[in-house]
Amino acid sequence: MVSKRFVLKRLLMLIPVLFGVATVVFAILHLSPGDPAVVIAGERASQEFVNQVRSDLGLDDPLWQQYIRFLGEVVTFDFGQSYQVNRGTPVSQILTDRLPITIELALLGQFAGLLFGLPLGILSAVKQDTWTDHLTRIGALSGISVPIYWSGPLLILLFAQFLGLLPTSGRIGSEYFVEPVTGLILVDTLLAGNIAAFQSAAIHLLLPVVVLGIYQMALLSRMMRSSMVEVLRQDYMRTARAKGQGSKITVMKHGLRNAFIPVITVIGIQFGSLLGGAVLTETVFEINGIGTLLVDAINRSDYPVVQGTVLVFAVLYTLVNLGVDLTYSVLDPRIEQ
Amino acid sequence: MSTETQTGTVDRSIAERLRASPFLSQLLSNRLAITGIVIIVAIVLVAIYARLTYDLSELMATQFGTNPAESPPSSEYLFGTDGQARNIFPRVMYGAWYAVLYGTVTVIASTFLGVSLGIVAAYYGDLTDNVIMRTMDVLLSFPSLLLALALVTIFPEELGLWRAVGALTLVYTPRFARVVRGAALKVLEDEYTDATKALGATDPRLLVRHVLPNCLAPITVQSTLNYGLAIIDIAALSFLGFGASPGEPTWGMMLSNGVEFGLFSGAWWWSFFPGLLLALTVLGFNLLGDGMRDALDPRMRETVD
Numbered sequence: 001m002v003s004k005r006f007v008l009k010r011l012l013m014l015i016p017v018l019f020g021v022a023t024v025v026f027a028i029l030h031l032s033p034g035d036p037a038v039v040i041a042g043e044r045a046s047q048e049f050v051n052q053v054r055s056d057l058g059l060d061d062p063l064w065q066q067y068i069r070f071l072g073e074v075v076t077f078d079f080g081q082s083y084q085v086n087r088g089t090p091v092s093q094i095l096t097d098r099l100p101i102t103i104e105l106a107l108l109g110q111f112a113g114l115l116f117g118l119p120l121g122i123l124s125a126v127k128q129d130t131w132t133d134h135l136t137r138i139g140a141l142s143g144i145s146v147p148i149y150w151s152g153p154l155l156i157l158l159f160a161q162f163l164g165l166l167p168t169s170g171r172i173g174s175e176y177f178v179e180p181v182t183g184l185i186l187v188d189t190l191l192a193g194n195i196a197a198f199q200s201a202a203i204h205l206l207l208p209v210v211v212l213g214i215y216q217m218a219l220l221s222r223m224m225r226s227s228m229v230e231v232l233r234q235d236y237m238r239t240a241r242a243k244g245q246g247s248k249i250t251v252m253k254h255g256l257r258n259a260f261i262p263v264i265t266v267i268g269i270q271f272g273s274l275l276g277g278a279v280l281t282e283t284v285f286e287i288n289g290i291g292t293l294l295v296d297a298i299n300r301s302d303y304p305v306v307q308g309t310v311l312v313f314a315v316l317y318t319l320v321n322l323g324v325d326l327t328y329s330v331l332d333p334r335i336e337q
Numbered sequence: 338m339s340t341e342t343q344t345g346t347v348d349r350s351i352a353e354r355l356r357a358s359p360f361l362s363q364l365l366s367n368r369l370a371i372t373g374i375v376i377i378v379a380i381v382l383v384a385i386y387a388r389l390t391y392d393l394s395e396l397m398a399t400q401f402g403t404n405p406a407e408s409p410p411s412s413e414y415l416f417g418t419d420g421q422a423r424n425i426f427p428r429v430m431y432g433a434w435y436a437v438l439y440g441t442v443t444v445i446a447s448t449f450l451g452v453s454l455g456i457v458a459a460y461y462g463d464l465t466d467n468v469i470m471r472t473m474d475v476l477l478s479f480p481s482l483l484l485a486l487a488l489v490t491i492f493p494e495e496l497g498l499w500r501a502v503g504a505l506t507l508v509y510t511p512r513f514a515r516v517v518r519g520a521a522l523k524v525l526e527d528e529y530t531d532a533t534k535a536l537g538a539t540d541p542r543l544l545v546r547h548v549l550p551n552c553l554a555p556i557t558v559q560s561t562l563n564y565g566l567a568i569i570d571i572a573a574l575s576f577l578g579f580g581a582s583p584g585e586p587t588w589g590m591m592l593s594n595g596v597e598f599g600l601f602s603g604a605w606w607w608s609f610f611p612g613l614l615l616a617l618t619v620l621g622f623n624l625l626g627d628g629m630r631d632a633l634d635p636r637m638r639e640t641v642d
Contacts, residue, residue: 141620146616147615150592150616272481280482306490313479318478
């Protein structure tokens with residue numbers, strides 16, 4: 001078991017990091033050359049009106065006052081109102097609407113990556129230096145070298161345009177409307193008991209998940225292979241075989257558990273690339289997650305949305321890594337020291 | 338004058354070190370790494386050739402009247418033509434120059450910054466170490482592409498693709514700082530650093546002449562792996578609309594335009610070839626980086642990020 005002290009310590013260590021993250025976000029937005037007051041007032045607004053907007057927003061206050069106010073907003077999860085999306089919608093509202101969409105995509109991509117990546121990595125390690133191994137490794141290396149924004153459109157072209165098997169973009173057929181409960185479309189369609197809608201959503205998600213999953217699969221199979229190769233070399237593996245256990249049982253019983261430990265850390269570290277991949281995937285497949293939200297917000301100088309989105313991404317990433325660290329210490333209690 | 342001799346000696350000692358260590362011989366016996374080197378050399382040659390042969394303004398200008406628009410690959414237009422009737426083949430070749438140039442600047446800048454910060458943190462320890470490394474930790478708490486997206490906005494738009502270079506340099510720096518700090522701490526424990534200090538070496542001399550050369554192996558591996566990442570990320574930023582200006586023959590921009598305007602009207606070649614070259618280049622750097630990591634320490638296989 002993880003000791004309470006360890007969990008508490010890790011949670012306390014989170015505070016300065018999140019404080020730093022908020023500071024970086026604040027700094028980035030204040031270093032940007034654009035003027036939010038002009039964005040809100042519009043390009044053709046009079047100087048007087050722009051000044052009015054600026055003082056309404058408190059943008060002419062001293063920087064330290066703005067900073068303190070910003071930290072207060074972050075703590076209360078109130079990022080103000082969007083300049084653009086239905087002008088005046090609270091950013092927190094937009095984020096809660098859009099976040100589940102990205103999370104659903106990322107989780108499915110991660111799941112697909114695990115489902116295929118781990119067995120491939122194990123296979124590669126057990127058959128080390130054979131053709132199976134070489135092919136798997138080259139495949140994995142190609143998988144991480146091919147950009148999502150190239151493989152995605154090509155797969156759309158093949159499966160949607162030429163073969164007509166799958167839809168080109170979106171999350172669900174336009175004929176379906178499902179009341180958002182969790183925001184996860186696969187769950188919501190099931191909750192509504194609408195099987196046809198569920199199928200439509202599943203078909204729409206298939207290609208994005210494949211594209212995102214290929215990258216994760218490639219990464220994970222590489223990690224799993226190296227970790228497994230390392231474990232197979234250990235003395236306890238030789239002992240287990242010497243005791244007369246069949247090599248398959250040895251691998252399954254003693255090898256896997258130990259080989260998984262470093263892979264779990266890697267899943268945490270790679271969660272960042274998963275989120276980056278999700279942004280690109282959303283753009284390619286025109287999915288309205290927070291990835292496309294961020295790209296649009298930057299293009300429209302919608303600073304409150306940029307602020308909120310980047311913060312949410314960073315917090316998500318940090319929390320996942322905290323979770324991974326804690327899992328890790330459950331599997332390998334030595335880590336607490 | 339004195340700096341010249343100094344770098345000369347450093348170079349020689351690196352060469353000797355490489356010969357003495359099994360690193361190079363092991364790397365050169367790795368067929369995948371050799372494949373990577375061949376790909377990289379080929380791309381660099383294409384880049385230089387394109388830079389010397391083609392006129393950039395001509396590649397950027399629309400060619401209506403001269404060429405047919407969206408014409409499929411043929412013997413005349415090897416990779417076809419795009420929506421502005423531009424011949425895609427020379428543009429893709431020129432894209433190699435962009436990728437190599439901007440990728441190199443990104444990697445050199447982030448290596449330089451990261452190595453300096455890492456070594457300084459390791460050597461001075463205490464407060465300096467804490468301030469530098471906690472800042473790096475904060476930067477590492479952002480998913481890298483998203484941090485790059487946010488950072489791109491702080492650079493004025495006129496900088497074009499250099500915005501992407503600036504943003505990605507800041508994103509990659511912490512990785513180098515972390516790797517180098519770890520390596521430098523190990524070197525600083527060794528007795529010869531004490532000996533050098535006892536002989537009266539100044540801090541900069543100790544760090545540049547003695548600590549840095551002994552950290553070169555992990556730095557090189559990290560740089561190589563980051564090279565592929567830099568090229569793919571610069572293209573990703575261009576694809577998302579941050580970086581190259583319209584018409585510029587970068588792979589990311591061609592891909593973005595090709596997908597947006599050509600793919601579903603049937604002009605697949607418009608985005609296919611830039612993407613192919615991009616993937617091939619990145620694969621080259623990943624093959625080489627992998628081989629280097631294996632040669633450096635077989636037990637380290639695939640654990641450095």
